[in-house]
Amino acid sequence: xxxxxxxxxxxxxxxxxxxxxxxxxxxxxxxxxxxxxxxxxxxxxxxxxxxxxxxxxxxxxxxxxxxxxxxxxxxxxxxxxxxxxxxxxxxxxxxxxxxxxxxxxxxxxxxxxxxxxxxxxxxxxxxxxxxxxxxxxxxxxxxxxxxxxxxxxxxxxxxxxxxxxxxxxxxxxxxxxxxxxxxxxxxxxxxxxxxxxxxxxxxxxxxxxxxxxxxxxxxxxxxxxxxxxxxxxxxxxxxxxxxxxxxxxxxxxxxxxxxxxxxxxxxxxxxxxxxxxxxxxxxxxx
Amino acid sequence: xxxxxxxxxxxxxxxxxxxxxxxxxxxxxxxxxxxxxxxxxxxxxxxxxxxxxxxxxxxxxxxxxxxxxxxxxxxxxxxxxxxxxxxxxxxxxxxxxxxxxxxxxxxxxxxxxxxxxxxxxxxxxxxxxxxxxxxxxxxxxxxxxxxxxxxxxxxxxxxxxxxxxxxxxxxxxxxxxxxxxxxxxxxxxxxxxxxxxxxxxxxxxxxxxxxxxxxxxxxxxxxxxxxxxxxxxxxxxxxxxxxxxxxxxxxxxxxxxxxxxxxxxxxxxxxxxxxxxxxxxxxxxxxxxxxxxxxxxxxxxxxxxxxxxxxxxxxxxxxxxxxxxxx
Numbered sequence: 001x002x003x004x005x006x007x008x009x010x011x012x013x014x015x016x017x018x019x020x021x022x023x024x025x026x027x028x029x030x031x032x033x034x035x036x037x038x039x040x041x042x043x044x045x046x047x048x049x050x051x052x053x054x055x056x057x058x059x060x061x062x063x064x065x066x067x068x069x070x071x072x073x074x075x076x077x078x079x080x081x082x083x084x085x086x087x088x089x090x091x092x093x094x095x096x097x098x099x100x101x102x103x104x105x106x107x108x109x110x111x112x113x114x115x116x117x118x119x120x121x122x123x124x125x126x127x128x129x130x131x132x133x134x135x136x137x138x139x140x141x142x143x144x145x146x147x148x149x150x151x152x153x154x155x156x157x158x159x160x161x162x163x164x165x166x167x168x169x170x171x172x173x174x175x176x177x178x179x180x181x182x183x184x185x186x187x188x189x190x191x192x193x194x195x196x197x198x199x200x201x202x203x204x205x206x207x208x209x210x211x212x213x214x215x216x217x218x219x220x221x222x223x224x225x226x227x228x229x230x231x232x233x234x235x236x237x238x239x240x241x242x243x244x245x246x247x248x249x250x251x252x253x254x255x256x257x258x259x260x261x262x263x264x265x266x267x268x269x270x271x272x273x274x275x276x277x278x279x280x281x282x283x284x285x286x
Numbered sequence: 287x288x289x290x291x292x293x294x295x296x297x298x299x300x301x302x303x304x305x306x307x308x309x310x311x312x313x314x315x316x317x318x319x320x321x322x323x324x325x326x327x328x329x330x331x332x333x334x335x336x337x338x339x340x341x342x343x344x345x346x347x348x349x350x351x352x353x354x355x356x357x358x359x360x361x362x363x364x365x366x367x368x369x370x371x372x373x374x375x376x377x378x379x380x381x382x383x384x385x386x387x388x389x390x391x392x393x394x395x396x397x398x399x400x401x402x403x404x405x406x407x408x409x410x411x412x413x414x415x416x417x418x419x420x421x422x423x424x425x426x427x428x429x430x431x432x433x434x435x436x437x438x439x440x441x442x443x444x445x446x447x448x449x450x451x452x453x454x455x456x457x458x459x460x461x462x463x464x465x466x467x468x469x470x471x472x473x474x475x476x477x478x479x480x481x482x483x484x485x486x487x488x489x490x491x492x493x494x495x496x497x498x499x500x501x502x503x504x505x506x507x508x509x510x511x512x513x514x515x516x517x518x519x520x521x522x523x524x525x526x527x528x529x530x531x532x533x534x535x536x537x538x539x540x541x542x543x544x545x546x547x548x549x550x551x552x553x554x555x556x557x558x559x560x561x562x563x564x565x566x567x568x569x570x571x572x573x574x575x576x577x578x579x580x581x582x583x584x585x586x587x588x589x590x591x592x593x594x595x596x597x598x599x600x601x602x603x604x605x606x607x608x609x610x611x612x613x
Contacts, residue, residue, distance in 0.1 A: 005445060006402060114316075173398035174408075177461065180356055181412035182385030185378075195402040 010199070013275040020275075023267025030261055034080040041074035045231045054247050064249035066239065072249060075231035076257050082232045083261060086147055086216040087209040093151030095205050098158025103189050103197075105159070106166025117163070120156045128153050129215065133224060141224045150212050161204055165197035199276040206269035210262045217258050233258050297367070298501045299332040299355065299469055304364030305525075306347070306354050310573065323572045324350040326525040326580075327364070329599070332469065337495060337502045339512030339533065341547070342522035345569060348505045349393075351522070352471045355503070356388055357381050369468065386416050389462035391491075393474035395454035399446040405432075406442035409461045416465060431460040435490060452483035459490065469501045476511065488515055509536070509547050518605075521547070524580040525572055527599055531606040540602055540613040542585050579610070587612055 014020050033040065042062075049069035057064040063072040105116035135149045169175060170193060178192050219225040220234025228235060233254045240250030306325040309318040325347040332338050340348050353359045355366060357373060366374045373384060389412075392398035400408055409428045413419045419427045429439045435456040446454055455475060462470055472491060476484040492515050495502055506512050512519055513536050521528045521544045529541035539545060546563040553560060565584045570576050576583050582592035591611055599609040 006447075173392040173394055174400045176353070176358055177390065177392065177398055177458075178400075178411060178415075179358055180385060180388075180390045181415055181461075181465065182382040183411070183415045184382075187415065192400055192403075196400070 010272070010275045014271050017271060017274075019267055020271030023264045023271060026260060026264035027268055030080055030084060030264065033077055034084045037077045037081055041071075041077040043071035043074040045070065045075045045078040046229045047071075054243060056247075057249055063253045064247065066236070066247075066250055067243060072236070072253055075236055076233065076253060079231045079233045079236060079254070079257070080261075082143065082226055082230065083213045083216060083258075086143065086150070087213040087265075089147045090150035090154065090212045090216075091205050091208040093147065094153075094155040094208070095158050095201060097152065098155035099162050099194070099197075099201065101155070102159035102162025102164075103166055103194060106163040107170055107185070107189050107193065109167075113163070116159070120159050123153070124156045126153070129218070132215065132219070133222070136219065136224045141219070141227060143226050143230075146216055146219060146225060150215055154208065154212070157208075158201060158204055161200055162197055165200065166193055169193045169196050199272075203269055203273045203276065206265050206272060210265035210269070213258070213261055213265070296333060297331045298334045298336075298369060299330075299503075300365075300367040301328060301330045301351075301355060302365040302367070303327045303329055304351070304354060304366060305362045306350050306359060307362045320573055323525050323575055325354060326575075328522070328525070328527050329364075330520050330527065330530070332501050332503060334468065334501050335495075335499045336518065337492075337504055337516040339516030339519045340503055340505045340522060341507060341509050341512050341519060343507055343569065345572070346522045347525035347572070348507075348522055349473050350525075352390065352473050352503060352505055356385075356390055356471060358390075383416075386412070386418070386465035387467050388469040388471070389465060389467040391455075391458050391462050391470060391472045391475045394478050395451045395458060396446075396478075398458050399454055401446055404443050404445055405437075405449075405457050408446075409457065409464055412461065412464045418465065427464070428460075431464055432457075434463065434494070435460045450483075451479050452486060455479060455483075455487050456490065459487075459494070463494065463498070466498075467500065469503070470495075471503045471505070473505045474507070475504075477506065477508075484511070491515065510551050524569060524575060526580055527609060528581065529606070529608040529610075530599075531603075535603070535606060538603070538606075540606070541608045541610050542587050542612075543581050544608075546586070581610075 047070065051069065052061070052065050053067055053069040055061055055065045061071050061073065063076065065071055066075070101116050101120075105113040131153055132149050136145060139145050139149070175188060175192060178188055183192070216225060216232070217234030217237065220232040221238040223238065225234055226232040236254040237251065240247065240254070244251055304325060305323070305327055307321040307323055310320045310322060311317065312319045328351055330338065340351070342348050350359065354361050357366070357376065361374060364374070365372060368384070369387065373381065376384070406425070406428050409431055410424050413424060413427065425442070428442060432439060432441055437453065437456050437460070441449070441457070446457070449457065475491065476487050479487060488511060491502070494500070504512060504516050513533050516533050518530065519533055519536065520530045521541065523543050528543045529539060531539060536548070539548060546565050549561060549563040563586060565586075567584050570580070570583055578594045579585070579588070579592040579597050582588040585592065589612065595611065597609045597611045599607045602608045602613055
C-alpha cells in the first residue's frame with residue numbers, strides 16, 4: 001500500500017468526522033457565494049424601492065426588504081464579500097506578521113527573543129476591540145483600515161505559537177544537520193523549520209478568521225465599520241434595531257448568516273486541531 | 287620549528303585544549319548562576335583517512351565535543367585547526383564554505399530527518415546550498431548517493447516516516463556524504479538502532495570510509511563497537527580525556543577508568559572468569575566537578591594526591607597517553 005503524505009493524512013483524518021465535513025462545506029459554500037455574488041443575487045444590493053419597503057419574506061423578496069425597500073437576500077450575499085475579505089485579509093496579514101516575529105524570537109533566542117516576547121506581552125495587554133475602535137476613530141472607518149487594524153493588533157497569538165514551535169524545532173537534529181551543511185539562517189528558518197510549524201498556525205488562523213468576521217460585524221454594528229450603502233452583515237443588523245418589533249427578518253437573517261459563518265470556521269478550526277493531534281503525528285512519524 | 291610544522295600539517299583536524307561551558311541562567315534578569323562544564327581542555331588529532339573512536343558514558347561531553355569541532359557550538363576556550371587553518375573564531379558566515387569539508391551523522395534517525403521533506407530533497411539540500419551540482423544532474427547524484435548507502439532509487443520521493451530506523455540512518459549517511467567531506471563526525475550513529483541493524487550500519491560506514499578515504503570521529507559509548515571500527519580510541523570522562531591509545535592496544539589500556547569499561551565488555555565464553563570492576567556511585571555533576579582528578583570520586587585506586595592535583599595527559603607507551611598519577 002502506498003503511504004500518504006502528511007497533508008493527505010491530516011485531510012483524511014479531518015474528513016472522518018461529519019461535523020468537520022459540514023464545517024468545510026459551509027466555508028466553501030460561503031466562498032462560492034461571495035465569489036459569484038453579482039450572478040446569484042436576485043437584485044442589486046443598493047437598489048431601493050420605497051414602495052416595497054419593509055415587506056416580509058415573500059415570493060419576490062425571499063428574505064424580505066429593509067426600510068428602503070432593498071432586497072435583504074442580495075444585501076446578505078454581497079455582505080459575505082465584506083465579511084470574508086476582512087476575515088481572510090486581516091488574518092493573512094497577522095499570520096504573516098506573527099510568523100515573522102515568532103520565527104525570529106524562537107530561532108535566535110537571547111536578547112531578540114526577550115525583546116519580541118515583551119512587545120508581544122505589551123500588545124496583548126491592550127483590550128483588542130477597544131484598541132481597534134480607538135485606532136479606527138483616528139484613521140476613519142473603511143474596509144481597508146479595518147483589515148489593517150485587525151491585522152496589526154492580532155498577530156501576538158500567532159507569534160507566541162510560532163515562537164514555541166521554533167523553540168522546540170530548532171534543537172532537533174535535522175536543523176543541526178542543515179546547519180552543519182552550511183545553509184543560511186533564512187533558508188533554515190523558512191525552508192526547514194517553518195513548514196513544520198505551520199499546522200498549529202492553520203488551526204489558529206481558522207479560529208482567527210471567525211473572530212475577525214465577528215469583530216468586523218461588531219464594528220459595523222457600532223458604525224465604525226464599512227460605510228453605507230456598502231452592505232455588511234453587522235451594518236444590516238445595526239439598522240434592523242429600529243424595526244425589530246415590526247420586521248423580524250431584518251434581525252434574524254443577518255444574525256443567522258454571521259452565526260453560520262462563524263460556526264463553520266470554528267468547526268474547521270476544531271477539526272484541524274483534532275486532525276493534527278500529536279498522537280496522529282506520532283503514528284505517521286514512526 | 288620545521289618539524290613542528292610538518293607534524294601540524296599531517297593532521298586533518300587538530301583540537302587543542304578545547305573547553306565548552308554552558309552558562310546556567312536563572313532568576314528574573316536571567317543572570318548567569320554557574321556553568322555546566324561539558325568539555326574541559328580536550329585535545330585530539332585526526333589524520334586524513336583515519337577513524338578515531340570517542341568513548342565515554344552518557345553525559346561525558348562526547349557529543350558536545352563533536353558539535354564544537356563542527357562549530358555548531360562555539361568553543362569557550364582552546365583552538366580548533368582544520369586542514370591547517372584555524373577555524374576557532376570563524377563567524378557562522380565564514381564557516382559556510384568550510385562546512386562541505388566536514389559533516390555529521392546523528393544518533394537519532396527519527397529526529398535527524400525533516401518530516402516534511404522527501405528523502406531526495408533532504409539529500410539534495412546540501413548540494414543546493416553549496417551550488418555543487420547543476421539542477422539537471424542533481425537527481426542523478428542523489429540516486430547515486432542512495433545506492434551508495436544501499437537504498438533503492440525509489441526512496442527519492444518518499445517521506446522519512448515511510449522508512450525504518452536503519453534505513454533512515456542510511457539516508458542520514460547519504461546526506462552527510464553528499465558534500466564529499468574530508469571529515470565526518472558520527473555522533474553515536476548506531477546507539478538508537480537494533481543490534482542486528484547496528485552491525486550493518488557499522489560495516490557500511492567502515493566500507494564507505496575505506497572507499498572514500500574519509501577521516502571520521504566515531505562517537506559511541508560501546509568500547510567494543512569503537513574498537514572494531516577505529517584505529518585510535520579516545521576515552522572521555524566528565525568532559526576530560528582520560529586515555530588515548532591505538533585500537534589494537536585496547537587490552538593494554540592502563541587508566542583505571544578504561545579498565546573498568548573494559549571489564550564491562552562481556553566475553554562470549556562461559557569458562558572465562560573475569561574480574562569485574564564495578565564503579566561505585568554516580569558520575570559527579572559537571573556543574574560542580576570534583577577537584578583534582580575528575581575521576582577520583584569513583585576510582586578504585588585513588589590516593590590522596592588525586593583529590594588535589596589534576597593529572598596531565600602524558601605518554602605512557604607507544605602512541606598511548608593517560609591522565610592518571612598512578613600509571
